[in-house]
Amino acid sequence: MTVSPAGENPVANLSADQPLDAIDRGTLRRRERLIGIALRTLSIAGFFALWYAASLLNQHVWKLFNPVLLPPPHKVLEAGIELTLSGELLRDIAASLYRVGLGFLVAAMLGVGLGTLIGRSRRLEQLLEPPLELLRPIPPLAFLPVLVLWFGIGEMSKVMFIAYAAFFPIFTTTCEGIKFVDILLIRAAQTLGASEREIFRYVVLPAASPSIITGLRVGFAQCLFVIVAAEFIAADSGLGYLINDARSFFLMSHMLLGAAVIGIIGFVFNAVLRRLEARILRWRVDARGPG
Amino acid sequence: MNAKTAKIRIEGVTKAFDGATLVLDRINLNIVADTLTCLLGPSGCGKSTLLSMVAGFVQPSRGRVVVDGFEVTKPSADRGIVFQDYALFPWRTALENVAFGPMIRCVPKREQKAAAMHYLAMVGLEAHADKFPSQLSGGMKQRVAIARALANRPSVLLMDEPFGALDAQTREQLQEEMLRIRQLERNTILFVTHSIAESLFLADHIVVMATRPGTVKQVFAVDLPYPRDRMSPRFLELERQIKQLVREEVLKLGIH
Numbered sequence: 001m002t003v004s005p006a007g008e009n010p011v012a013n014l015s016a017d018q019p020l021d022a023i024d025r026g027t028l029r030r031r032e033r034l035i036g037i038a039l040r041t042l043s044i045a046g047f048f049a050l051w052y053a054a055s056l057l058n059q060h061v062w063k064l065f066n067p068v069l070l071p072p073p074h075k076v077l078e079a080g081i082e083l084t085l086s087g088e089l090l091r092d093i094a095a096s097l098y099r100v101g102l103g104f105l106v107a108a109m110l111g112v113g114l115g116t117l118i119g120r121s122r123r124l125e126q127l128l129e130p131p132l133e134l135l136r137p138i139p140p141l142a143f144l145p146v147l148v149l150w151f152g153i154g155e156m157s158k159v160m161f162i163a164y165a166a167f168f169p170i171f172t173t174t175c176e177g178i179k180f181v182d183i184l185l186i187r188a189a190q191t192l193g194a195s196e197r198e199i200f201r202y203v204v205l206p207a208a209s210p211s212i213i214t215g216l217r218v219g220f221a222q223c224l225f226v227i228v229a230a231e232f233i234a235a236d237s238g239l240g241y242l243i244n245d246a247r248s249f250f251l252m253s254h255m256l257l258g259a260a261v262i263g264i265i266g267f268v269f270n271a272v273l274r275r276l277e278a279r280i281l282r283w284r285v286d287a288r289g290p291g
Numbered sequence: 292m293n294a295k296t297a298k299i300r301i302e303g304v305t306k307a308f309d310g311a312t313l314v315l316d317r318i319n320l321n322i323v324a325d326t327l328t329c330l331l332g333p334s335g336c337g338k339s340t341l342l343s344m345v346a347g348f349v350q351p352s353r354g355r356v357v358v359d360g361f362e363v364t365k366p367s368a369d370r371g372i373v374f375q376d377y378a379l380f381p382w383r384t385a386l387e388n389v390a391f392g393p394m395i396r397c398v399p400k401r402e403q404k405a406a407a408m409h410y411l412a413m414v415g416l417e418a419h420a421d422k423f424p425s426q427l428s429g430g431m432k433q434r435v436a437i438a439r440a441l442a443n444r445p446s447v448l449l450m451d452e453p454f455g456a457l458d459a460q461t462r463e464q465l466q467e468e469m470l471r472i473r474q475l476e477r478n479t480i481l482f483v484t485h486s487i488a489e490s491l492f493l494a495d496h497i498v499v500m501a502t503r504p505g506t507v508k509q510v511f512a513v514d515l516p517y518p519r520d521r522m523s524p525r526f527l528e529l530e531r532q533i534k535q536l537v538r539e540e541v542l543k544l545g546i547h
Contacts, residue, residue: 182378184374184376184378185380187346187348187374187378188374188378188379188380188439189391190347190348190365191367191368191370191440191449192368192391192392192395192439192440192443193367193392193395193443194391194395202380202394203380206380206382207382209382283381283423283424284381284425
């Protein structure tokens with residue numbers, strides 16, 4: 001080994017290499033992202049290509065089933081344009097979203113409120129948990145006819161139904177989140193002078209917020225899940241009504257359109273809620289490191 | 292030690308869990324103001340339980356803990372604590388963690404920030420004020436936890452194996468920091484550890500505890516001047532002496 005002057009110290013060169021390394025990692029990450037986008041685009045294109053192929057091949061070559069049963073994608077798009085122009089689609093979307101929004105709000109208030117109370121008090125848990133545990137396994141749909149008889153065929157029965165369906169996921173996750181707050185965090189707050197109320201506000205609620213937000217997200221998905229069923233039974237508007245009404249007239253493209261719109265609404269809302277979650281829980285997302 | 296001038300008095304404290312297992316048996320200790328006392332013993336000797344009683348998290352089965360003439364019944368802001376596992380609020384930045392105590396005291400926002408910044412700087416972390424705990428190393432987290440406890444200006448600082456989860460280098464570094472901070476903030480420190488070298492490096496008094504049930508085996512007044520040389524003959528001699536005492540207790544526990 002030769003002795004080199006300070007300027008050419010191999011150790012000094014090592015640190016000079018670091019920015020280069022950072023650039024390398026930057027391009028690598030960009031390439032990763034491009035591959036990801038390409039694959040996702042390809043999968044969507046593939047889905048529509050398969051749909052087209054199945055529909056057109058059946059219509060012109062295979063003749064396996066009545067072509068009315070599977071219209072090609074552009075027919076669904078045409079139906080969408082037609083119903084948009086007539087104002088029908090927007091009216092149905094608005095009706096469904098109104099019910100979902102109201103039902104979700106009721107479920108969120110009851111679920112977070114009751115979940116917090118029961119999560120805080122063992123006595124209350126012992127008192128209220130048995131009936132709740134008995135109700136939990138019953139699918140919401142089982143109550144739909146009952147709710148229609150109780151609340152009539154107006155908005156009330158549907159809002160209640162949606163609220164019921166979304167209640168349990170919100171309630172359960174809130175309850176668990178509140179119950180399992182790290183005792184050390186509570187003790188730390190106590191020795192910093194926090195009162196019971198301050199501990200709840202500054203420690204228990206933020207510590208439980210990831211669970212609560214997850215519950216709200218799952219609960220919202222439940223709302224979209226059950227709205228269609230509610231609108232099948234008794235409604236004169238809404239996306240479920242659109243599908244059910246189209247069935248009576250054998251309008252396959254209208255039925256698929258209704259389903260597609262629900263899918264798109266669910267996708268958009270989930271994306272928005274995820275964004276919101278990432279913002280509120282910045283401290284947690286950060287734990288996963290950059291990228 | 293005169294009981295009248297003691298800052299913390301532990302009077303005949305006994306603790307039995309589930310009414311049966313005797314964890315601590317008639318502990319009597321007087322801790323003088325502005326001193327650093329180490330509770331030293333193998334795991335399971337009840338030293339952390341004793342600290343929890345001074346903090347007010349746990350109540351003695353018999354006897355009492357008196358701080359500044361008042362019996363301890365619940366946690367309070369005049370007794371700050373630093374845990375081994377940091378217990379930082381993960382949703383608050385380093386600065387917001389340190390500002391927690393001042394915030395609870397309803398100090399104006401700007402003063403909260405100034406106080407938090409002052410104590411973060413004291414532990415050398417002013418450059419990391421806006422980071423979340425998840426972005427800090429173990430040593431940095433513990434520095435934040437120490438700053439958070441100090442920012443409340445507690446008269447008693449309780450430390451429960453604070454450096455137990457850190458690597459050897461960080462550990463020694465933080466021990467030196469502790470001594471420096473002690474010069475700035477005058478408080479009475481009760482420090483739980485199972486490391487003999489750590490207690491010899493830091494403490495004015497070392498309380499060696501016996502196990503099963505936990506009792507006070509022997510109290511050492513460490514007469515070495517600060518800063519202490521971990522390699523000096525007197526340091527090593529004391530270390531050997533205490534090691535002998537602790538070993539007897541570990542042997543009593545058997546394999547566990």
